[in-house]
Amino acid sequence: MNLRTPLCERLGIEHPIFGFSHSAEVTVALAESGGYPVFGAAREAPERIAGELAAIRGRLGKRPFGVDLMYPKLAGDEPDRAAARAKLPPEHIAFVERLKRKYAVPAPTKPNFFADRVRNRAFFRAQTEAVLASEVDAVVTAVGLPREVIAEAKARGKTTFAMVGSVRHVAAALEAGIDVLVAQGYDAGGHTGPVGTFTLVPEVLDAVQQAGAEVPVLAAGGVGSGRQIAAALAMGAQGVWLGTAWLATREYGTPPVLLRKLLAARSEDTVISRAHSGKPCRVLRSRWSDEWSAPGAPEPLPMPYQHALTGELLAAIEEHQVEPLVYEAAGQSVAWFNELTTVRAVVARLLAETELALARLRAA
Numbered sequence: 001m002n003l004r005t006p007l008c009e010r011l012g013i014e015h016p017i018f019g020f021s022h023s024a025e026v027t028v029a030l031a032e033s034g035g036y037p038v039f040g041a042a043r044e045a046p047e048r049i050a051g052e053l054a055a056i057r058g059r060l061g062k063r064p065f066g067v068d069l070m071y072p073k074l075a076g077d078e079p080d081r082a083a084a085r086a087k088l089p090p091e092h093i094a095f096v097e098r099l100k101r102k103y104a105v106p107a108p109t110k111p112n113f114f115a116d117r118v119r120n121r122a123f124f125r126a127q128t129e130a131v132l133a134s135e136v137d138a139v140v141t142a143v144g145l146p147r148e149v150i151a152e153a154k155a156r157g158k159t160t161f162a163m164v165g166s167v168r169h170v171a172a173a174l175e176a177g178i179d180v181l182v183a184q185g186y187d188a189g190g191h192t193g194p195v196g197t198f199t200l201v202p203e204v205l206d207a208v209q210q211a212g213a214e215v216p217v218l219a220a221g222g223v224g225s226g227r228q229i230a231a232a233l234a235m236g237a238q239g240v241w242l243g244t245a246w247l248a249t250r251e252y253g254t255p256p257v258l259l260r261k262l263l264a265a266r267s268e269d270t271v272i273s274r275a276h277s278g279k280p281c282r283v284l285r286s287r288w289s290d291e292w293s294a295p296g297a298p299e300p301l302p303m304p305y306q307h308a309l310t311g312e313l314l315a316a317i318e319e320h321q322v323e324p325l326v327y328e329a330a331g332q333s334v335a336w337f338n339e340l341t342t343v344r345a346v347v348a349r350l351l352a353e354t355e356l357a358l359a360r361l362r363a364a
């Protein structure tokens with residue numbers, strides 16, 4: 001059965017399966033499986049981006065791929081991590097010190113984005129310049145809609161995607177000339193708004209239609225089975241966009257403790273927490289999210305201060321795989337990923353399940 005939508009034709013891909021990942025290996029494998037990969041560069045140092053993207057391009061040849069960057073509003077524009085740390089409230093520093101002692105977390109020994117950097121406007125600009133100068137086919141903007149970035153990307157012939165978590169953002173995205181909208185619901189891993197995918201997708205589709213625009217919409221958030229893909233296509237989406245799915249693949253190289261937690265997790269085992277970045281983010285529930293929401297815990301700080309506060313500790317937790325505190329952003333779709341597999345096998349399962357669901361509908 002052919003599941004190709006007009007967007008697949010336009011982008012030159014076989015299947016309407018789009019995937020976000022921080023992993024270059026996943027990016028390459030998803031392209032080779034006929035989907036559309038988007039490499040998440042928000043956690044990349046600007047000076048590394050050109051090399052990373054050139055390496056992916058080299059492996060993919062002409063197959064298309066995109067890059068995702070985040071443009072969140074910041075509560076301060078500090079020049080570096082030391083300046084941001086100078087503004088941290090003492091009770092927050094004391095709380096993090098208590099966590100470090102309570103869980104006996106050793107110091108980090110390796111460089112890590114969270115421990116070394118602070119997000120500021122210059123950082124976003126440098127990341128953007130590296131992406132725009134690259135041979136990537138598409139630029140995806142998330143947690144913000146910078147019109148100038150979208151205009152620059154379009155001027156360089158790149159396809160532009162915007163992540164939208166509310167129907168309120170559709171008009172601005174269309175005015176900015178966005179080519180593809182990704183309606184990302186509350187079910188999603190990562191930074192999310194409060195509206196569930198099953199509501200948001202038709203809301204966004206209606207808003208696009210009412211604006212008289214012909215912009216395709218993808219459904220993101222909570223998708224882990226072909227039944228949901230059939231439902232997304234039935235709603236009018238031209239494809240689905242998955243993030244959590246790839247964390248359980250060999251290509252991602254998930255560290256062992258995190259992998260164990262992901263494979264065991266059900267849909268209720270994720271929570272929305274501000275303790276990750278300062279903005280609401282769906283993550284795997286762990287002692288990290290529990291500690292920050294316990295009575296007496298301080299409110300997480302706004303971006304970029306939460307990372308300035310916790311970056312070193314998060315880096316150490318990841319490096320040393322400190323079991324109770326290990327977590328990652330993950331969506332409610334985590335329910336469907338219960339064994340270590342490969343990107344190709346995930347795509348094959350999703351396609352087979354979608355075909356079955358559509359055949360069942362036709363027979364009914």
Ligand SMILES: Cc1cc2nc3c(=O)[nH]c(=O)nc-3n(C[C@H](O)[C@H](O)[C@H](O)COP(=O)(O)O)c2cc1C
Nearest residue numbers: 020042142188189190221222242243244329331333
């Ligand atoms: C580990 C992880 C990190 C993410 N980071 C980003 C990001 O930097 N930018 C972005 O647009 N989306 C990010 N997302 C959200 C994905 O793009 C996608 O919308 C989401 O994963 C879809 O829901 P699902 O997790 O249920 O598949 C992230 C998701 C995960 C799981």
